[in-house]
Amino acid sequence: MGIKLQDDFLWGGAIAAHQAEGAWQAGGKGVSIADILTAGSHTEPRQITDGVVDGLNYPNHHGIDFYHTYKEDLALMGEMGFKAFRTSIAWTRIFPNGDDATPNEEGLQFYDDLFDEMHKHGIEPVVTLNHFEMPYHLVTEYGGWSDRRVIDLFVNYAKVVFERYRDKVTYWMTHNEISNQAAVSDNPFFDFMVWTNSGLKFDDKATLADKQAAMMQAGHYELVASAKAVQIGHEINPDFVIGGMVNVAALYPASPKPADMLAFQKARQARDWFTDVHVRGAYPAELEAFFKRTGIRPDITDEDRADLLAGTVDYMAISYYNSTTVRATSEQDAEIDHPADVEVVKNDFVKVNDWDWAVDPQGLRYALNELNDMYPYLPIMIVENGFGAYDEIVDGQVHDPYRIDYLKAHVAEVEKAIVNDGIPVIGYLSWGPIDIVSAGTGEMKKRYGYIYVDLDDMGEGSGERLRKDSFYWYKQVIATQGEDL
Numbered sequence: 001m002g003i004k005l006q007d008d009f010l011w012g013g014a015i016a017a018h019q020a021e022g023a024w025q026a027g028g029k030g031v032s033i034a035d036i037l038t039a040g041s042h043t044e045p046r047q048i049t050d051g052v053v054d055g056l057n058y059p060n061h062h063g064i065d066f067y068h069t070y071k072e073d074l075a076l077m078g079e080m081g082f083k084a085f086r087t088s089i090a091w092t093r094i095f096p097n098g099d100d101a102t103p104n105e106e107g108l109q110f111y112d113d114l115f116d117e118m119h120k121h122g123i124e125p126v127v128t129l130n131h132f133e134m135p136y137h138l139v140t141e142y143g144g145w146s147d148r149r150v151i152d153l154f155v156n157y158a159k160v161v162f163e164r165y166r167d168k169v170t171y172w173m174t175h176n177e178i179s180n181q182a183a184v185s186d187n188p189f190f191d192f193m194v195w196t197n198s199g200l201k202f203d204d205k206a207t208l209a210d211k212q213a214a215m216m217q218a219g220h221y222e223l224v225a226s227a228k229a230v231q232i233g234h235e236i237n238p239d240f241v242i243g244g245m246v247n248v249a250a251l252y253p254a255s256p257k258p259a260d261m262l263a264f265q266k267a268r269q270a271r272d273w274f275t276d277v278h279v280r281g282a283y284p285a286e287l288e289a290f291f292k293r294t295g296i297r298p299d300i301t302d303e304d305r306a307d308l309l310a311g312t313v314d315y316m317a318i319s320y321y322n323s324t325t326v327r328a329t330s331e332q333d334a335e336i337d338h339p340a341d342v343e344v345v346k347n348d349f350v351k352v353n354d355w356d357w358a359v360d361p362q363g364l365r366y367a368l369n370e371l372n373d374m375y376p377y378l379p380i381m382i383v384e385n386g387f388g389a390y391d392e393i394v395d396g397q398v399h400d401p402y403r404i405d406y407l408k409a410h411v412a413e414v415e416k417a418i419v420n421d422g423i424p425v426i427g428y429l430s431w432g433p434i435d436i437v438s439a440g441t442g443e444m445k446k447r448y449g450y451i452y453v454d455l456d457d458m459g460e461g462s463g464e465r466l467r468k469d470s471f472y473w474y475k476q477v478i479a480t481q482g483e484d485l
């Protein structure tokens with residue numbers, strides 16, 4: 001039994017353009033940084049190729065063909081009773097190269113039609129401006145977000161879409177999971193996140209300090225771009241609700257040992273400065289201290305600081321999938337500039353999914369409370385949460401009790417966070433309500449959907465859509481405002 005939530009609670013789901021739309025060259029679309037990512041797996045990382053190489057498998061080129069199937073797909077979301085649906089605008093449909101003098105009308109028209117279709121079903125669009133899909137041309141010609149000029153290019157893109165969809169979209173967010181890149185370390189595995197966030201690619205010679213300096217510079221420009229977009233958005237329509245977006249894996253210390261506690265706290269700070277700048281419009285003390293005592297001095301002007309302060313967000317959008325447990329690797333003081341002082345360890349109190357992501361519903365309530373402690377009363381929208389799993393079709397049906405168990409347990413924690421803890425959570429949009437290409441691995445078989453899509457990792461299959469058991473479960477949850485879990 002769940003707890004009935006407020007009538008205006010935004011129930012629904014979320015996807016991103018590059019993982020769903022496919023049609024990577026249709027309607028004048030340019031090449032994005034997602035279009036040159038090969039397919040990988042749980043054990044094989046995705047490769048970032050120099051342009052599109054013949055003969056390689058690029059799963060984002062086909063996605064689930066949402067570009068052509070969105071009408072039928074949205075009808076299924078409507079059938080589940082969705083109040084809101086989050087997707088991103090593919091920047092490259094609007095500005096194929098990122099620095100084009102004029103926007104691409106065919107791309108603009110596509111999103112006009114898409115948002116109209118959502119409204120037809122009574123579904124509120126929730127729109128991400130930049131979800132791991134910046135124009136590739138901005139990487140080859142500008143070096144991605146390492147170049148200050150990209151701020152204005154992004155802000156211009158934001159202005160164009162804010163004006164165009166002024167009366168169709170109210171809820172916006174700027175950069176998806178902007179803080180993922182803070183994970184950059186000696187381990188090249190995490191370089192992938194700096195690519196998806198910032199379009200930066202490191203060579204083998206890059207030291208940890210080089211990587212951190214590049215990530216912080218790019219992150220700063222992204223934050224300034226976000227703050228400027230927030231200001232312009234509010235000028236265009238004062239009713240716009242514009243947020244930042246971060247992943248909030250709950251962080252735990254491996255033990256109450258003081259060094260572990262400090263390591264855990266520093267790991268959190270190393271990630272949360274992005275949220276601080278979004279919400280408070282200023283860098284936190286430990287990061288200012290880091291800039292002073294290390295050689296890492298990002299280009300931050302007084303004008304930038306004024307912009308950050310003037311462009312604070314209206315709400316925070318978050319994704320939550322798992323928790324992470326860390327310990328100190330020595331008795332030394334863990335520091336924000338020493339990721340090597342912190343090690344991720346297994347938490348014996350939680351199970352993991354097939355991709356080793358810790359399944360921890362209470363961690364979501366913990367993360368929500370932590371956010372509310374840091375930014376009291378700031379509205380929070382959960383824009384991603386879900387269970388990636390292998391599904392099997394048996395006699396034309398997909399029975400997915402594992403997914404229902406995961407979602408049920410997480411929604412129950414959200415309800416407690418709202419009702420027992422008084423946290424202003426305004427919506428729950430689960431990730432991938434329809435199966436899409438995984439961002440991390442490029443697989444189709446890592447499925448999150450209530451709706452099964454008959455496509456495999458090579459993009460082969462009928463593309464047919466099938467309602468899973470979880471489809472009917474979620475429909476009932478929405479119909480009862482979360483009471484019937």
Ligand code: BG6
Nearest residue numbers: 016176177388437438439440441
């Ligand atoms: C988030 C991203 O990191 O996690 C999504 O915003 C992504 O784009 C989701 O799909 C789940 O990750 P994955 O790797 O299972 O697709």
